[in-house]
Amino acid sequence: MKELQHLNKYFLKYKKQLLFGIVITIVARIFLLFTPRYVREIFIVVEKYLKGELTEAAIKSDLIEIIIYIIGAAIIGGILTFYMRQYIINVSRYIEFDLKNEVYEQYQKLSLNFYKKNRTGDLMNRISEDVGKVRMYAGPAIMYSINTITLFVIAIIYMFKEAPLLTLYTIIPLPVLSVAIYKLSKEIHKRSTIVQECLSTLSTYTQESFSGISVIKAYGIEKQTATSFEELANLSREKQISLAKVEAWFFPMMILLIGASNLLVIYIGGMQYINGEIESLGTIAEFIIYVNILTWPVATVGWVTSIVQQAEASQKRINEFLKIQPEITNKVTTETPVSGDINFNNVSFTYDDTNIQALNGVSFTIKEGETLAILGKTGSGKSTILDLIGRLYDVDSGEITINKTPLDQFNLNNLRDSIGYVPQDAFLFSDTIKNNIKFGKESATDEEVIEAAKNAHVHKNIIKFNKGYDTILGERGITLSGGQKQRVSIARAIIKAPKILLFDDCLSAVDTETEEKILKNLFKISKGKTSVIVSHRVSSAKNAHKIIVLDNGKIIQEGTHEQLINVDGYYKNLYLKQLNTTGITNDLKAD
Numbered sequence: 001m002k003e004l005q006h007l008n009k010y011f012l013k014y015k016k017q018l019l020f021g022i023v024i025t026i027v028a029r030i031f032l033l034f035t036p037r038y039v040r041e042i043f044i045v046v047e048k049y050l051k052g053e054l055t056e057a058a059i060k061s062d063l064i065e066i067i068i069y070i071i072g073a074a075i076i077g078g079i080l081t082f083y084m085r086q087y088i089i090n091v092s093r094y095i096e097f098d099l100k101n102e103v104y105e106q107y108q109k110l111s112l113n114f115y116k117k118n119r120t121g122d123l124m125n126r127i128s129e130d131v132g133k134v135r136m137y138a139g140p141a142i143m144y145s146i147n148t149i150t151l152f153v154i155a156i157i158y159m160f161k162e163a164p165l166l167t168l169y170t171i172i173p174l175p176v177l178s179v180a181i182y183k184l185s186k187e188i189h190k191r192s193t194i195v196q197e198c199l200s201t202l203s204t205y206t207q208e209s210f211s212g213i214s215v216i217k218a219y220g221i222e223k224q225t226a227t228s229f230e231e232l233a234n235l236s237r238e239k240q241i242s243l244a245k246v247e248a249w250f251f252p253m254m255i256l257l258i259g260a261s262n263l264l265v266i267y268i269g270g271m272q273y274i275n276g277e278i279e280s281l282g283t284i285a286e287f288i289i290y291v292n293i294l295t296w297p298v299a300t301v302g303w304v305t306s307i308v309q310q311a312e313a314s315q316k317r318i319n320e321f322l323k324i325q326p327e328i329t330n331k332v333t334t335e336t337p338v339s340g341d342i343n344f345n346n347v348s349f350t351y352d353d354t355n356i357q358a359l360n361g362v363s364f365t366i367k368e369g370e371t372l373a374i375l376g377k378t379g380s381g382k383s384t385i386l387d388l389i390g391r392l393y394d395v396d397s398g399e400i401t402i403n404k405t406p407l408d409q410f411n412l413n414n415l416r417d418s419i420g421y422v423p424q425d426a427f428l429f430s431d432t433i434k435n436n437i438k439f440g441k442e443s444a445t446d447e448e449v450i451e452a453a454k455n456a457h458v459h460k461n462i463i464k465f466n467k468g469y470d471t472i473l474g475e476r477g478i479t480l481s482g483g484q485k486q487r488v489s490i491a492r493a494i495i496k497a498p499k500i501l502l503f504d505d506c507l508s509a510v511d512t513e514t515e516e517k518i519l520k521n522l523f524k525i526s527k528g529k530t531s532v533i534v535s536h537r538v539s540s541a542k543n544a545h546k547i548i549v550l551d552n553g554k555i556i557q558e559g560t561h562e563q564l565i566n567v568d569g570y571y572k573n574l575y576l577k578q579l580n581t582t583g584i585t586n587d588l589k590a591d
């Protein structure tokens, strides 16, 4: 229960509703327990009438009176039961909502490293399945526990007062039932977890086959894919059947144990009645109703125990995430305007999940308002430089400063607000094109969106779609080409009008002619802004104020286009190689 203490703050938050729900639960159970007593009364009245102690008129009026009480108690009990669920189950839904938000907020705070170390499926599970299991503790488990305790205490008091020996015999099978249900619930849980795993493997496989359908068709491997699907589906079916087998035990077991209790009540009660130890047959009827009322709550003791154990395990997994301290923290809460020269001073950085040293003693300066181009072989550390400027990671050694202030002395929100970042893999949300662009600036007007799209050279493509800027992208909508995605992503960055623009090889999927036009627009837009362009093309770099070439995390060349094409090295080789391509022909024309 230690892990579940995390929920205490939520119980405190909703203490009024919870307390009210608990009181209602107790009162509702009290009303429910009136019925067996009234049934006994009916028997007593009938017995008196049979002995000639009551007239026909008297028995009629007595019976009507008792029946009215029974109906009244049932109606009040029913209404209170409705409110009991309304209060306690609602509280559990509020707690579920709060906990989901708490986990989600924590996810937002955690750095990229966290996402590298944990699989998406696992992150999703904590926020959906685990929180769902914890809710079962915060709602149903509490409700059924109070229900059981109240019913048990009151019923046992009534029963002992009535017939102590009969009470003992009646309740003998109940603990057996409780233990049996507990064991069964554990087994059901174990098997349903396996079923869940099978289903999630199956759906991941299906999802991947659908996403990769073009590759599957192109390679003609539909048959193999279908066979693998069948194997997974068969495994899932076997596990489902094995789960159904244990589940099938649940009700027969309950019926068996209720039957055993009923038989004991009838047999022992009957003997006691014959021996004159109990006054009326009504007591036997009353006890049979008690047995039936008590069976379900007693069965739930086992079930609730299993719920609490699962909730504890789930909360433990949630707490593990909640306790993680974000690696990148905002050390400054005051406003810190971001502007000035960006300086890398002997910066080294190693990714701790792969232990790959991405940067090794990198030093350079980008003057405010200037453009830096970074070139280099794949894996040489170009993207890492952009990630470090945005403080997605902190450096291992050396220092990054803006206007001589270390990067971590800036308010992180100010820093990220000042950056317009276009990643290598343009990620667009399943939303309209307009909203995808406005993601960079929520308050942007339609005119601003169009202006940004024009500058990113994608406006003409967008207006060709039937719904223009309101076209939905992604799974529910159309799929943009790689180049279109990149340009929407550029529009998203420039609509923000940030102080720093970071472009990570974001023109790789557009032809060199379009690249040229976009670069010209970017050149206009980025006046007064500091830009960093990562690229594999000389055409993207040639107009930059400064170019650096990276190799294996180190700067191997530095200078302007003119300087670098005149010295032997990576840049000149690349320039000469690209000289013969269409792109560079345009590039030369542009020069």
Ligand SMILES: Nc1ncnc2c1ncn2[C@@H]1O[C@H](COP(=O)(O)OP(=O)(O)OP(=O)(O)O)[C@@H](O)[C@H]1O
Pocket: 116, 351, 353, 354, 356, 357, 358, 376, 377, 378, 379, 380, 381, 382, 383, 384, 385, 424, 505
């Ligand atoms: N998130 C990460 N976790 C672990 N290692 C990484 C991560 N990102 C990059 N690396 C490694 O760090 C090195 C530098 O990667 P980086 O992405 O900066 O190279 P790049 O020059 O941008 O490459 P490309 O031109 O292919 O985009 C590579 O060896 C890469 O495998």
